[in-house]
Amino acid sequence: MEEFSFYQPTRMEFGCGKVNQLGEIVKQYGKRCLLVTTTNEEEVLRPLYERVRDIIEQAGGFVRHFDEVIPNPDVKGIEKAIQIVHDEKLEVIVAVGGGSSIDTAKAIALFENVEKLDWDEIFQKYTDAFASYESLGKKIPVIAVPTTAGTGSEMTQAMVLSQTEKGAKMCVFHPEGFAEVALIDPELTRTLPPRMTAMTGFDAFTHAFESYMRECSSIYTRMIAKKAMEMIIGALPRLVKDPSDIELRAVLSQAAAFAGISLSNAAATIPHPLSEVIGGVAPRIAHGQCLASLYPAYLDYIWEKETEKCAAVSRIFDPDCEWKSDQEAAKELPKLVRKFLDEIGIHKTLSSLGVTPEEFQTMLENPVFSFLPFAPKDELFNIMKKSY
Numbered sequence: 001m002e003e004f005s006f007y008q009p010t011r012m013e014f015g016c017g018k019v020n021q022l023g024e025i026v027k028q029y030g031k032r033c034l035l036v037t038t039t040n041e042e043e044v045l046r047p048l049y050e051r052v053r054d055i056i057e058q059a060g061g062f063v064r065h066f067d068e069v070i071p072n073p074d075v076k077g078i079e080k081a082i083q084i085v086h087d088e089k090l091e092v093i094v095a096v097g098g099g100s101s102i103d104t105a106k107a108i109a110l111f112e113n114v115e116k117l118d119w120d121e122i123f124q125k126y127t128d129a130f131a132s133y134e135s136l137g138k139k140i141p142v143i144a145v146p147t148t149a150g151t152g153s154e155m156t157q158a159m160v161l162s163q164t165e166k167g168a169k170m171c172v173f174h175p176e177g178f179a180e181v182a183l184i185d186p187e188l189t190r191t192l193p194p195r196m197t198a199m200t201g202f203d204a205f206t207h208a209f210e211s212y213m214r215e216c217s218s219i220y221t222r223m224i225a226k227k228a229m230e231m232i233i234g235a236l237p238r239l240v241k242d243p244s245d246i247e248l249r250a251v252l253s254q255a256a257a258f259a260g261i262s263l264s265n266a267a268a269t270i271p272h273p274l275s276e277v278i279g280g281v282a283p284r285i286a287h288g289q290c291l292a293s294l295y296p297a298y299l300d301y302i303w304e305k306e307t308e309k310c311a312a313v314s315r316i317f318d319p320d321c322e323w324k325s326d327q328e329a330a331k332e333l334p335k336l337v338r339k340f341l342d343e344i345g346i347h348k349t350l351s352s353l354g355v356t357p358e359e360f361q362t363m364l365e366n367p368v369f370s371f372l373p374f375a376p377k378d379e380l381f382n383i384m385k386k387s388y
Contacts, residue, residue, distance in 0.1 A: 004218030005130070006265050010144075010155055011181045012257060016246065018185040019145065022052060022094070023059025025181055029141040030091025034084065035065045036105040037096050044191045045097075048147070052096050064088055069097065072162045072169060072283040073104045075119045081108045085140065094143045095179075098200065099151030099287070102144045103159040106177050110159070113137030119163055123170045129158065129267040130216070133174050144179040147188045149252035150200025150288060152207050152260020154182035160287075162280065167362070169280035171272070178264075184257055186250040194240045198344040199288030201236040201252055205229060206291045207259035209313065211266035213306055218266070225262040230316050231255035237343045270374045271298050274384060277366045278350065281359050289353065292346040297386035299334040301379060306330075350388045360388055 013021065026033055033056055037049050053063045066081045084090070085108065095105030111117060113136055126133060144154035153159075157177035162169045192200065208228035211221055232255045239248040275290035303310045311329035314321045317336040321329040341347035350360065364384060369377050 002219060004216075004220070006218060006220050007175075008155070008261055008264065010178050012155070012184060013181060014184045014254065014257070016185060016187045016250065018183055019052065019188060020055060022143070022145065022183060023055045023057075023061060025143060025183065026056050026061050026092055026094060027059055029143070029180065031060060032062045032089060032091045033064070034081065034090045034093045034108070035063050035096065036069060036081065036093060036101050036108070037065070037067050038069045038101060039067050045147070048188065048191070049096065052094070052145070056094070064090060069101045069104045071100050071286070072160070072164075072279055073100045073107075074162050074164045075117075078104060078107045078111070078161070079117060082112050085112055090140070092141050092143065094145065096145045096147060098146065098148040099153045099160065102146065102151065102153040102179070103161065105142050105144065106153070106179060107159045107161060107172070109140040109142045110136060110174055110177050112140055122172060123161075123163070123168065126172045126174050127170075129173045129264070131173070135176060136174070139176050141181075142179040143181045143183060145183045145185070145188070146253070146256070148192060148196070148200040149186070149189050149249065149256040150203040152204060152256050152263055154179055154184065155257050155260030156264040158264070160276065162283070164283070167280050169276045169283070171276060182257065184253050186246060186253040189249050189253060190244070190246070192243065194243050195345060196286075197243055197252075198236065198240050198346050199286050199292065200256075201232055201239070201288075202292050202341070202344065202346060203288035204252070204256040204259045205232045205236075206271060206295070207263040207268065208232070208255075210268040210270075210272060211259070211262040212313070213269055213302065213309055214266045216266055221262040221266040224258050225266075226312070226316070228255045228258040228262065229313060231258070233316055233340070237340070240344045270302075270372070270380070270383065271295060273368060273372055274380065277363050277368060278355075280366070281363050282353075282355055285353055285355070289346055289348065292341050293348055293350050293353065294383065294387045295341070296334055296338050296347075297383045299337055300386070301375070301383055303330045303333050355388065
């Protein structure tokens with residue numbers, strides 16, 4: 001009999017136009033709100049930020065806008081935002097954006113009560129997605145409003161944070177890291193250009209795939225992950241060709257949330273920590289693109305070790321694999337994913353993305369290769385070298 005745990009405390013509000021309910025949702029948690037976003041100077045997103053602010057204020061709320069989130073959010077920005085929360089006695093946090101904004105908001109809420117932040121200790125301590133870490137004090141509620149369909153951060157306890165001056169990028173986990181509410185409105189993803197749609201969509205695919213591969217997956221996570229992969233494989237190539245299709249946007253938004261739920265209960269595997277190594281040295285490369293660069297080599301390594309699971313995914317990509325043995329179908333998976341990456345336009349090596357030999361050597365010198373439990377060090381190096 002299979003034994004497992006499953007935990008998902010985040011309330012999901014899903015649907016086109018749901019953002020209009022944000023003011024009433026915020027009121028359930030407090031009147032004084034910190035709005036967390038990337039820069040307000042972004043022409044394409046500024047109208048959305050102003051709209052969100054108006055919705056909250058019209059419902060009687062006060063909004064303090066923190067618009068300093070950067071890609072691969074740095075801990076210094078989190079500390080600055082925490083000080084604003086203290087100074088202005090804010091009661092609830094609303095994150096509007098992609099994974100960087102949502103991860104920043106969750107970290108602000110989680111660590112706001114910690115008297116002295118030691119990020120080296122935090123990066124070393126909170127590394128287990130399933131540990132029952134001690135409470136860090138009464139947490140400010142977080143409402144996550146994603147504008148991308150990929151990260152799944154609105155449904156997880158994970159936060160990817162950076163110490164830029166040290167070239168470090170780590171995933172921090174805590175059971176109190178979940179947002180209280182995920183307000184998912186597919187219309188908000190319409191501003192994403194095709195390439196960003198492809199990268200965030202593939203990120204969601206990897207969350208589903210890696211959690212499906214994990215030995216700690218359960219009947220629930222495998223069911224959810226498989227459904228997410230089916231949705232992404234069917235919708236993403238079409239959406240990249242027609243980014244205005246709101247029905248496909250809705251499918252991707254649902255799939256990203258499903259993949260996040262699976263990820264929060266089964267976690268990721270080899271490609272994600274390797275992508276963090278890459279991102280720590282070359283933060284200019286988007287997370288989804290890092291993963292896309294790693295996946296062909298990763299699948300070459302994994303298909304023989306997880307034959308049954310890889311065969312199941314091959315059959316989602318290509319129904320003709322139904323008539324093949326597990327061994328034959330699994331062997332097809334690296335080729336099928338390469339074709340998929342070509343179709344959505346992100347089949348790139350790290351060198352073609354501008355990673356220099358010096359940067360690549362710095363990546364290989366990261367000590368994490370000696371501690372990752374998923375594969376021997378030489379195999380991890382081989383995946384990295386084949387991806388370069």
